[in-house]
Amino acid sequence: MTPLRMSMRPVTHRLSSVSALGRRSIAATTPSSAMTSAGAPEPRSAGTVDQWPKNLACAQLYGNPWAIPIPDVARTDLLVVMGANPQASNGSLLSYPDLIGEITRIRRYCETDVVNTWLVYLRFQHMRGRLTDQGLDEELARTRAWLTEAKQPHFDEFLAAWSAGA
Numbered sequence: 001m002t003p004l005r006m007s008m009r010p011v012t013h014r015l016s017s018v019s020a021l022g023r024r025s026i027a028a029t030t031p032s033s034a035m036t037s038a039g040a041p042e043p044r045s046a047g048t049v050d051q052w053p054k055n056l057a058c059a060q061l062y063g064n065p066w067a068i069p070i071p072d073v074a075r076t077d078l079l080v081v082m083g084a085n086p087q088a089s090n091g092s093l094l095s096y097p098d099l100i101g102e103i104t105r106i107r108r109y110c111e112t113d114v115v116n117t118w119l120v121y122l123r124f125q126h127m128r129g130r131l132t133d134q135g136l137d138e139e140l141a142r143t144r145a146w147l148t149e150a151k152q153p154h155f156d157e158f159l160a161a162w163s164a165g166a
Contacts (some may be wrong), residue, residue: 057082070095073102108154115158118143 055065071079073096090109096102122139125131131139144162147155 073099108152111152112154112158115143115147115155 060086126136
């Protein structure tokens with residue numbers, strides 16, 4: 001395998017920039033590039049937003065725009081998505097069933113974890129004497145009000161568990 005030759009020229013977000021690597025341009029052989037050179041508007045799709053930047057990144061990293069690595073989302077501790085937008089394509093390049101639902105579940109878990117940490121912090125400050133009994137009660141009431149006003153199902157579940165354990 002030959003190493004990639006890097007160029008110092010700025011790279012655009014079109015696949016035709018693959019030629020900056022010293023390889024034949026992919027976009028120049030597609031019908032859409034022929035249409036745009038004739039003055040027709042360039043077609044856009046979810047792939048334009050999600051897939052093309054990833055193809056460009058893969059072409060620059062691996063020398064092949066279609067050598068797209070597929071992460072194992074279920075066993076991933078940290079997933080950084082660069083060059084793709086899972087919301088635009090519903091996670092089509094990640095090959096995970098209901099990726100958006102999984103991201104939502106993770107976000108909801110993290111949000112309730114933050115609230116839990118906040119409650120531990122309040123009780124710690126109360127234990128240290130930095131928060132009076134009245135101050136603690138006010139902060140707890142303010143937190144309950146915020147969770148109620150948010151009208152989110154995971155916060156409703158959190159409030160129910162909090163009330164049951166209180």
